[in-house]
Amino acid sequence: MDPLIYWVGMAAxxxxxxxxxxxxxxxxxxxxxxxxxxxxxxxxxxxxxxxxLDRPAFWIADQTYLVCALMAGVMTFAVxxxxxxxxxxxxxxxAIGLALFTVVGTQIALLYEVPxxxxxxxxxxxxxxxxxxxxxLSNEVPVVFSGELYGTAAWAGALLYVGLSAAGAAPGLAxxxxxxxxxxxxLAAIRWRIMLPTFSSRQ
Amino acid sequence: MDPLIYWVGMAAxxxxxxxxxxxxxxxxxxxxxxxxxxxxxxxxxxxxxxxxLDRPAFWIADQTYLVCALMAGVMTFAVxxxxxxxxxxxxxxxAIGLALFTVVGTQIALLYEVPxxxxxxxxxxxxxxxxxxxxxLSNEVPVVFSGELYGTAAWAGALLYVGLSAAGAAPGLAxxxxxxxxxxxxLAAIRWRIMLPTFSSRQ
Amino acid sequence: MDPLIYWVGMAAxxxxxxxxxxxxxxxxxxxxxxxxxxxxxxxxxxxxxxxxLDRPAFWIADQTYLVCALMAGVMTFAVxxxxxxxxxxxxxxxAIGLALFTVVGTQIALLYEVPxxxxxxxxxxxxxxxxxxxxxLSNEVPVVFSGELYGTAAWAGALLYVGLSAAGAAPGLAxxxxxxxxxxxxLAAIRWRIMLPTFSSRQ
Numbered sequence: 080m081d082p083l084i085y086w087v088g089m090a091a092x093x094x095x096x097x098x099x100x101x102x103x104x105x106x107x108x109x110x111x112x113x114x115x116x117x118x119x120x121x122x123x124x125x126x127x128x129x130x131x132l133d134r135p136a137f138w139i140a141d142q143t144y145l146v147c148a149l150m151a152g153v154m155t156f157a158v159x160x161x162x163x164x165x166x167x168x169x170x171x172x173x174a175i176g177l178a179l180f181t182v183v184g185t186q187i188a189l190l191y192e193v194p195x196x197x198x199x200x201x202x203x204x205x206x207x208x209x210x211x212x213x214x215x216l217s218n219e220v221p222v223v224f225s226g227e228l229y230g231t232a233a234w235a236g237a238l239l240y241v242g243l244s245a246a247g248a249a250p251g252l253a254x255x256x257x258x259x260x261x262x263x264x265x266l267a268a269i270r271w272r273i274m275l276p277t278f279s280s281r282q
Numbered sequence: 283m284d285p286l287i288y289w290v291g292m293a294a295x296x297x298x299x300x301x302x303x304x305x306x307x308x309x310x311x312x313x314x315x316x317x318x319x320x321x322x323x324x325x326x327x328x329x330x331x332x333x334x335l336d337r338p339a340f341w342i343a344d345q346t347y348l349v350c351a352l353m354a355g356v357m358t359f360a361v362x363x364x365x366x367x368x369x370x371x372x373x374x375x376x377a378i379g380l381a382l383f384t385v386v387g388t389q390i391a392l393l394y395e396v397p398x399x400x401x402x403x404x405x406x407x408x409x410x411x412x413x414x415x416x417x418x419l420s421n422e423v424p425v426v427f428s429g430e431l432y433g434t435a436a437w438a439g440a441l442l443y444v445g446l447s448a449a450g451a452a453p454g455l456a457x458x459x460x461x462x463x464x465x466x467x468x469l470a471a472i473r474w475r476i477m478l479p480t481f482s483s484r485q
Numbered sequence: 486m487d488p489l490i491y492w493v494g495m496a497a498x499x500x501x502x503x504x505x506x507x508x509x510x511x512x513x514x515x516x517x518x519x520x521x522x523x524x525x526x527x528x529x530x531x532x533x534x535x536x537x538l539d540r541p542a543f544w545i546a547d548q549t550y551l552v553c554a555l556m557a558g559v560m561t562f563a564v565x566x567x568x569x570x571x572x573x574x575x576x577x578x579x580a581i582g583l584a585l586f587t588v589v590g591t592q593i594a595l596l597y598e599v600p601x602x603x604x605x606x607x608x609x610x611x612x613x614x615x616x617x618x619x620x621x622l623s624n625e626v627p628v629v630f631s632g633e634l635y636g637t638a639a640w641a642g643a644l645l646y647v648g649l650s651a652a653g654a655a656p657g658l659a660x661x662x663x664x665x666x667x668x669x670x671x672l673a674a675i676r677w678r679i680m681l682p683t684f685s686s687r688q
Binding site: 130131132133193194195196197200201230231234274275276277 | 314318321332338342345348
Binding site: 336433 | 544
């Protein structure tokens with residue numbers, strides 16, 4: 080596999096383990112629960128992508144990901160207990176993790192010759208599912224359902240990546256622009272409370 | 283694959299996307315949430331079947347299903363916003379989707395040489411799991427747990443299909459009779475409130 | 486496959502179907518719901534392990550497991566309706582099922598040449614996931630999150646198995662010691678209310 084994809088994925092795993100612990104750390108939770116939330120957050124999205132693609136979960140073939148998630152989780156846990164951190168600190172690494180996972184998930188789907196529309200959905204699944212599991216295990220309403228653009232930001236970035244690739248852009252450039260697109264849209268949506276309009280039928 | 287199975291599956295996908303939007307449309311939900319519910323409802327059951335059978339999700343190899351679910355969802359959304367629809371309209375397409383998916387799920391399992399009892403369970407999984415996801419995402423109690431015969435109707439139809447096939451019936455005939463069995467049992471169960479008896483032990 | 490692993494797995498399936506019915510039997514639940522809970526409890530953990538390992542669910546290739554779970558469930562159901570059973574009887578077979586599944590899950594992962602740390606997590610998944618599904622379907626807080634050592638006991642046993650195997654112990658001996666370790670730790674944790682300390686950061 081392309082080393083760029085490999086290390087981008089590893090960074091996304093570490094960042095997402097950090098967000099898992101930052102969120103779980105606000106609850107009374109025991110050490111095993113903390114490990115569980117960190118692993119679910121870090122590995123959940125890529126695992127669902129691999130299951131849908133019919134290949135073994137990525138952390139089974141290469142347990143470096145598992146070690147990386149555990150170490151990032153434990154280090155964050157130590158820091159969180161020493162320092163008082165701002166309440167919504169986890170929103171920024173969460174946006175970065177969302178962007179990294181969405182881009183790498185879309186790349187892997189295209190490597191497996193998945194058609195373009197399905198590939199963007201696999202990118203979104205990779206991006207959002209770890210956070211959904213993390214929030215469910217922490218008894219929070221999943222951030223993906225909670226208002227500001229989240230899945231929509233991921234989908235926009237995945238579509239941008241597919242479009243740039245089809246237009247012949249270099250892989251690194253397409254990935255960088257798609258990453259920036261997702262982070263900017265997500266953080267702007269949080270900052271200015273941008274949401275999709277909500278509809279309700281007349282039933 | 284047999285064109286009959288292919289088009290029956292496509293019809294089930296469209297019908298289930300419709301039921302997803304009809305149910306989600308009664309809640310305040312944004313456009314991304316609507317797409318999510320329509321896709322989960324339309325693709326969830328077949329996806330779980332494929333995962334258990336260890337093959338790639340059916341909408342990855344052939345994204346016609348994905349396009350079909352998206353188009354059926356968007357068209358239903360437009361109709362729902364223009365017309366006032368009766369409250370429980372979605373129960374009838376839901377029964378049809380249940381029947382189509384159960385039959386096609388059982389057929390695919392048998393094509394993969396799954397033993398007969400396991401094949402009927404894969405049929406039931408294909409039939410009910412999309413609706414379970416749809417109801418969970420819409421914050422409803424899943425219809426499969428809510429009283430009138432639902433999973434039981436699907437299982438009866440799957441067993442009928444397996445029995446007729448073993449007895450040498452033509453595939454189209456067996457499929458048609460199993461489909462009719464599920465729709466009739468489900469709609470009769472709704473009409474006359476037929477439920478399995480509920481037990482509770484003396485513990 | 487090794488007959489020892491095969492029959493240990495079969496025993497774990499039967500025991501877990503029993504715990505499913507014992508727990509579901511305390512609720513008003515219909516016969517189809519009872520079958521569903523018994524199957525989810527008996528087959529859920531091994532199914533998730535197989536999905537992650539990218540092989541077909543074990544009860545699809547060999548439906549003996551399915552028949553075994555159904556028969557154990559129905560027999561327990563009959564007994565539960567005839568006798569008044571002590572309230573927490575299901576905790577002991579649950580500990581046995583946890584131990585059996587964890588050991589067999591770890592063994593199967595190692596057979597598939599999964600690296601050791603990932604293999605212990607697959608063992609824990611096999612051990613706890615059926616119970617998580619059972620408790621969710623019965624509207625109980627999953628026992629794995631509820632205080633006394635549960636997942637931790639399973640992980641300890643899986644690590645012991647991996648360690649003994651690496652040290653050259655006979656497979657039967659390693660499996661027996663790991664099994665005993667999990668049952669003893671779990672039952673001792675229930676008896677003396679042993680829990681991991683709970684942390685909460687200062688956020």
